[in-house]
Amino acid sequence: MSLKVxxxxxxxxxxxxxxxxxxxxxxxxxxxxxxxxxxxxxGQLVDxxxxxxxxxxxxxxxxxxxxALDILRHSTAHIMxxxxxxxYPNAQFGIGPAIEDGFYYDIELDKSLSxxxxxxxxxxxxxxITEKQSFARDEVSKERAYEIFADQxxxxxxIDELPVEEAIxxxxxxxxxxxxxxxxxxxxxxxxxxxxTKLAGAYWRGSSERPMLQRIYGTAWFKKADLxxxxxxxxxxxxxxxxxxxxxxxxxxxxxxxxxxxxxYQPKGARVIRILQEWLRRDLYERGYEEVITPHMYNxxxxxxxxxxxxxxxxxxxxxxxxSEAKDGSKTSEYAVKPMNCxxxxxxxxxxxxxxxxxxxxxxxxxxxxxxxxxxxxHGLLRARGFTQDDAHIFCRSDQLLGEIxxxxxxxxxxxxxxxxxxxxxxxxxxxKSIGGKDKWDFATEQLRAACEAHGLSYEINEGDGAFYGPKxxxxxxxxxxxxxxxxxxxxxxxxxxxxxxxxxxxxxxSEQPWMIHRAIFGSIERFLGILIEHYAGALPAWLAPVQAVxxxxxxxxxxxxxxxxxxxxxxGIRAETAAQxxxxxxxxALAQQQQVPYMLxxxxxxxxxxxxxxxxxxxxxxxxxxxxxxxxxL
RNA sequence: GCUGAUGUGGCGCAACGGCAGCGCAACUGAUUUGUAAUCAGUAGGUUGGGGGUUCAAAUCCCCCCAUCAGCUCCA
Numbered sequence: 001m002s003l004k005v006x007x008x009x010x011x012x013x014x015x016x017x018x019x020x021x022x023x024x025x026x027x028x029x030x031x032x033x034x035x036x037x038x039x040x041x042x043g044q045l046v047d048x049x050x051x052x053x054x055x056x057x058x059x060x061x062x063x064x065x066x067x068a069l070d071i072l073r074h075s076t077a078h079i080m081x082x083x084x085x086x087x088y089p090n091a092q093f094g095i096g097p098a099i100e101d102g103f104y105y106d107i108e109l110d111k112s113l114s115x116x117x118x119x120x121x122x123x124x125x126x127x128x129i130t131e132k133q134s135f136a137r138d139e140v141s142k143e144r145a146y147e148i149f150a151d152q153x154x155x156x157x158x159i160d161e162l163p164v165e166e167a168i169x170x171x172x173x174x175x176x177x178x179x180x181x182x183x184x185x186x187x188x189x190x191x192x193x194x195x196x197t198k199l200a201g202a203y204w205r206g207s208s209e210r211p212m213l214q215r216i217y218g219t220a221w222f223k224k225a226d227l228x229x230x231x232x233x234x235x236x237x238x239x240x241x242x243x244x245x246x247x248x249x250x251x252x253x254x255x256x257x258x259x260x261x262x263x264x265y266q267p268k269g270a271r272v273i274r275i276l277q278e279w280l281r282r283d284l285y286e287r288g289y290e291e292v293i294t295p296h297m298y299n300x301x302x303x304x305x306x307x308x309x310x311x312x313x314x315x316x317x318x319x320x321x322x323x324s325e326a327k328d329g330s331k332t333s334e335y336a337v338k339p340m341n342c343x344x345x346x347x348x349x350x351x352x353x354x355x356x357x358x359x360x361x362x363x364x365x366x367x368x369x370x371x372x373x374x375x376x377x378x379h380g381l382l383r384a385r386g387f388t389q390d391d392a393h394i395f396c397r398s399d400q401l402l403g404e405i406x407x408x409x410x411x412x413x414x415x416x417x418x419x420x421x422x423x424x425x426x427x428x429x430x431x432x433k434s435i436g437g438k439d440k441w442d443f444a445t446e447q448l449r450a451a452c453e454a455h456g457l458s459y460e461i462n463e464g465d466g467a468f469y470g471p472k473x474x475x476x477x478x479x480x481x482x483x484x485x486x487x488x489x490x491x492x493x494x495x496x497x498x499x500x501x502x503x504x505x506x507x508x509x510x511s512e513q514p515w516m517i518h519r520a521i522f523g524s525i526e527r528f529l530g531i532l533i534e535h536y537a538g539a540l541p542a543w544l545a546p547v548q549a550v551x552x553x554x555x556x557x558x559x560x561x562x563x564x565x566x567x568x569x570x571x572x573g574i575r576a577e578t579a580a581q582x583x584x585x586x587x588x589x590a591l592a593q594q595q596q597v598p599y600m601l602x603x604x605x606x607x608x609x610x611x612x613x614x615x616x617x618x619x620x621x622x623x624x625x626x627x628x629x630x631x632x633x634x635l
Numbered sequence: 636g637c638u639g640a641u642g643u644g645g646c647g648c649a650a651c652g653g654c655a656g657c658g659c660a661a662c663u664g665a666u667u668u669g670u671a672a673u674c675a676g677u678a679g680g681u682u683g684g685g686g687g688u689u690c691a692a693a694u695c696c697c698c699c700c701a702u703c704a705g706c707u708c709c710a
Contacts, residue, residue, distance in 0.1 A: 112639070200705030201638025208707050212638050215705070247646085256683075256701045312710060340710065374636050374708065375701095383709085467710060495710090518710095555667040583672085590671035604669060616670055 003045055006037035006186055019045045037068055037185065069221070073098035075135060075185040076125075076194050076220040077105050082176035083124035084109075084216070093178070094154045094204055094213050101230060102219035106202055108154065113214055118196040121216070125194070132189035133174040137182055139167035148177060154204065155179050193227035194220035236481060242533035243380040249538055249595060251529070251546075252381065261378035261385030263526065268546035271575070273388075273525055275544055277366050280390060280415070280521070287411060289362040289392060294344025296368065300334035302343050305499055308336075315339055315371050341367035342493070342518060345393040346500050349514075354504040359514060360396035360404055366525065367391045381530030388525045393493075394517040395502070398443070401515050405451035405473075405490060408519050412475055412488045413455075415521050419532065419541075421477040425457050428465035428472050435469060436494035444492040444515075445471040469495035479535040487528060491518045539618060542598040542635060549576045549635075550592040551613070554585050554604035561608040565601065565628060572632050576601075593618060601631065 002014045005024060013028060013036070024036065024045060039046035077096035084091050084107055094106030140148065142159065145168045149155040158179060162168055171180045173188055185191065198217040204210040221227040238244075246252050251269030258264065265273060281291065300318065303309040308316065316336045323333040338344070345363045354361070368388045377383050394404050416423050427448050430441045448471055452459045459473070466472055475488035493516040496502070506512045522528035532540060542548055549569060553562040562578045569576035579588040585602065592600045601613040606625070613631055615623040 115640080198704060199639070202706045203637075206707075208637065212706075214638080217705080254701085260701065308710075315708095315710080342710090371709085376636065376638095376706085377708065379703095469710075491710090493710095552670085554669060557667080582667090584666085584668050586668080586670070587672050588670095593671055600670075602670060606669090614669080622670055 003038070004186075005045070006183070015045065021045060037071065037190075070098040071183055071185060072191060072222060073103040073220045074180075075188070076191045076218060077103040078135070078171065078173060078176065078178055078180070078184065079125050079128050079188050079191060080121065080196070080216060080218060081105050081107075081178065082128055082174055083121050085176055086124055087120060092152055092154055095158070096178075102197065102217060104202075104215050104217045106204065106213040106215045108204075108211070108213050113199055113216070115199055118199065118216070122194075122196055128174060129188050129191055131174070132187045134187050135171050135173045135184035137184070138170050138172065140170055142168060144168075145170070145179065149179060190222070191220055192222065193224045194218055195227065195231070233481065237483070237534075240481070240534040240537045241380075242382070242530040245533050245538040246381065246530070249533075249546075251533070252526075259385070260375055261373060261383070263381060263384055263386075265526075269529070271546040272529060272540065272544060276522070276525055276529070277390075281366075283411070283414070284364050284392070287362075287407065288360075289364045292345060292348055292363045292365050294341060294348070294365060294367065295338070297335050297337045298343060300336055302347075303336050306343050306346075307495060307499060308339065312339060315373070317370055317372055337370045338367070339369050339371045341365055341369065341389060341391040342393060342496055345391075346496050346502065346516075349393075349395050350500055350502055354395075354514070356397060356504055356506050356512070359504060360394055360400050362392060362394045362404075364390070364392035381524075381526045384524075384526060387527060389520050390522045390525055392519050394519065395504075395514040396517070397504075397512070398515060401444070401447045401492075401517070402451055402454070404517060405447060406454050408490050408517070409451055409455040409457060409473075412521055413457075416475070416477055416488075419535065421479065421535070423475050423477040425452055425459040426462050426465075426474045426476060427452065427459050428462040428467075428474065430471065431464045431466055431468060433468055434466070435498070440494055441471065444494075448473050448490070448492070467491060469493050477531075479531065480537070483534075485531050487523045487531070488521050489519065489523065492516070493518050539596040539598075545596070545598050546575065547577050547595065547597050548574050549599040549601055549631075550588070550595075550597045551576060551578045551601045551603060552585055552588045552592070553578070553580075554602065558603050558605070558608055562603050565603060565613060568628060569632065574632065574635055589616065599631075599634070 003017045003019060005013045005015060005028075007013055007028065015023060015027065019027075024038065028036065074097060077098065080103075081091075081093055081096055084105070085093075088109055088111065090110060092108040094108070096103065096105030142162065142164055145159050145162075146156065148170065149159065155178075159168065169180060169182055171178055171182055171184055173184075196216060196218040200215050200217065201212045202215040204213050219227065219230060221230065246269070249268060250266050251272065252263045252265045254263060284291070300309060303312075303316070316339050318334060318336045320332040320334055322331060344367075345365070348363060349361060366388050368386060370386045373383060373385050378385060381387075394408075396404050412423075427445070429445055430438075434441070449459070452473065470492035472489055472491035474486050475490075476484045477487050478484050497513050497516050502514055502516070503511045504514050532544075540546075551562045551565050551569075553559050559578075559580065562580075566576050566578045579592065581588065581591075583591075589600055589602075596618060598618055600616040600618070602616060603613055607613055610625075610627075612625045612627050614625045615631055615634075617623055
C-alpha cells in the first residue's frame with residue numbers, strides 16, 4: 001500500500017502508507033511539505049482518496065499554506081466555471097485565477113447576471129463538489145488546443161500567445177475542460193467551504209480598449225471555520241468603514257451639491273487634522289525642515305515648464321480668467337489649480353543662486369491639491385479630488401542623498417510606530433518609459449536600496465514600477481485588522497531639476513544640478529485620517545481625539561461644578577466638553593461612548609464637595625473617583 | 636471613464652402602479668436620575684434632479700447628478 005501526496009507543482013509523490021508528516025518533510029523538504037496536499041489523522045498521513053471518503057475525520061495538512069490555498073481557489077474557480085457552463089451553455093471564458101482570499105472568473109455572457117443568480121450557480125457547484133469529480137491533466141499540441149477551444153474565442157487568443165515548442169496543458173473535470181497551467185486539487189470534493197461574493201465588470205485583459213466581461217468573485221477555504229472567520233472579518237471591516245464612522249463621529253460630510261470627491265470637514269474632523277499637522281510640524285522643524293507656503297493655483301506657463309500641461313492635463317482643473325495684460329496680448333490667461341506642490345518649492349529654490357554650503361534644503365508644506373480623479377474611483381477620504389499632502393522636497397548634493405533618505409526612513413518609522421502600524425517597503429525601479437540616463441537611475445536606485453539596508457528595513461523590488469521621473473520607495477502600512485495601505489513615499493525626481501534648470505555652485509565654483517527628493521509621510525492627511533479611523537475603529541488615541549473628556553453632571557445642581565471642571569481642564573490644554581443636555585446621566589454616558597470619547601467625568605454631590613471627578617474610560621469602564629489634578633496627569 | 640447596482644424626513648429602514656409609513660434623532664412638556672439610552676406629546680416629505688408613459692408614478696421608461704461594488708487609472 002502506498003500513499004499519494006500532491007505537490008504544489010501538480011506532480012504526485014508516493015510514500016509508504018504508514019508515513020508521518022515528518023517523513024513527508026524529510027522526503028521532499030519542509031518547504032514543499034508545507035504546500036503539499038495530503039490528509040492527516042493525528043500525526044499520520046492519510047491518502048486524499050481516504051480523506052474524501054471520510055470527510056469528518058480527516059484534515060488537509062496544508063490547509064493554511066498560501067500555495068495550497070491558491071490551488072484550492074483556482075480549482076474552485078474551475079468548479080464555478082463548470083457550473084456556469086451548465087447553466088449558461090453559451091458562456092465564453094476569459095481567465096479565472098486565484099487571488100488573495102479567493103478567486104474570480106471572467107465570463108462573457110449574453111445575459112447580464114444579477115446577485116440573485118449567484119445562488120443558482122452556488123447550488124450547482126455544491127452538487128459538483130458532492131460528485132467528487134477528479135481534475136484530469138492532459139498535455140496537447142497547439143493544434144489540438146485550437147480544436148478543443150474552437151468555440152471559446154477568448155481562450156483562442158490566450159493560446160495564440162503560448163510558445164509553439166511547449167506542450168499546452170489542459171485540465172478537465174466532469175464535462176468542463178479548461179486551458180490551464182495548473183496545478184489543481186485531485187478532486188472537486190476537497191473544496192468544502194466556498195462562497196460567491198461579488199459580481200463586477202472587468203475589462204478583458206485589463207485593457208479599457210477591450211470589451212468588458214462579467215467577473216464573478218468568490219472565496220474558498222479548506223474548512224468551514226476558516227470561511228466563517230474570513231466572512232466575519234469582512235463584516236468587521238465594514239463596521240470600521242471610515243465613511244460610516246466619519247459621519248457618525250461628526251468628522252466630515254459630503255454634499256452632492258459640492259461635487260463628487262470633495263469632503264467637508266466638520267469641527268471634530270478639522271480639529272483632528274490640525275492636531276496631526278501641528279504634531280508633525282513640530283517634529284519636522286526639529287529635523288531641519290523649513291515650512292513654506294505656495295499658491296493654490298499657477299499660471300499655465302508653470303505647468304508647461306513642469307510638463308504637467310501635457311502629461312497630466314486631464315487630471316487638472318484649468319480655467320481662463322480675463323486679464324488685459326496677458327503676456328501674449330490676448331484677453332485671457334489660463335491658470336490651473338495645483339495637483340501637486342512641487343513647482344512652488346522648486347520656484348522658491350530657484351529664486352536665487354544657491355551654494356553647495358546651503359544644501360541640503362528641506363522645504364515642507366501642508367499643501368492642499370486638487371486632482372480631477374475619474375468619477376468611478378472617488379472613495380470617501382481614501383480617494384478624494386481635494387486633499388492635503390504633508391509634502392516636502394529635499395534638494396541636496398549626491399554625497400548627501402543617502403543620509404537624507406535614511407533620515408526620511410527614520411522619520412517614517414517614528415510616525416508609523418506612534419500609530420502602532422507595522423509596515424514594509426517596496427522599491428520601484430526604472431520603467432520602460434522614463435527620462436534621465438541609466439547612470440542616474442542606477443545611482444539613485446542604489447541609494448534607495450542602501451538606505452533601506454542601513455536602516456534595517458526589508459524591502460521588495462517592483463521592477464519597472466517607478467515613476468517616469470525617478471525611482472521610489474513606497475511604504476505599505478498594515479492596520480489593526482491586517483489590511484495594507486500605501487502611505488509614505490520617497491521619490492527621487494529627475495524631472496523638475498532638469499526642466500526648471502536647477503543648479504548650485506559647487507566648491508570649485510562650477511554649476512551643478514542638485515538631487516531632488518520628493519517625500520510624504522502621511523501621503524494625504526485626510527486619507528491618513530480615514531486609515532486611522534479604520535485602524536482604531538473610530539477610537540482615536542486620547543492625544544488625538546477631538547474631545548478628550550466629557551464632563552457629565554448628574555443633576556442640574558451639579559452644572560456649575562461641571563463648568564468649573566471644564567474651565568480648569570481647558571486651561572490645562574485638555575479638550576473638554578460638558579454634557580449639558582437635559583438627559584439622565586446614563587444617556588449622556590451612552591452618547592459619549594458612541595462618540596468614542598476617551599474619558600467621561602461623572603460629577604455629582606460627592607465630587608462637587610471634594611473637588612474630584614469620577615472617571616470612566618471608554619474601554620475599561622469606571623476607574624473610580626480621583627482628584628481633578630490626578631486626572632489631568634492621566635492625559 | 637467603463638460594467639452592474641442603489642438613491643424614500645438628519646440617520647437606519649418599510650411601502651414596489653392606487654391615501655408615503657415606522658424606529659432613532661429633532662422640538663415641547665414632565666422626570667433630577669451614580670456609569671450604554673425615562674415617559675408623553677408635536678413637528679418634519681414635490682420619494683436625488685429633469686423629462687416621459689398612465690385615469691393614477693416613490694414604484695414603469697429616458698437623460699442627468701450622487702453613492703456603492705469592481706475594472707481601468709493613481710505624477
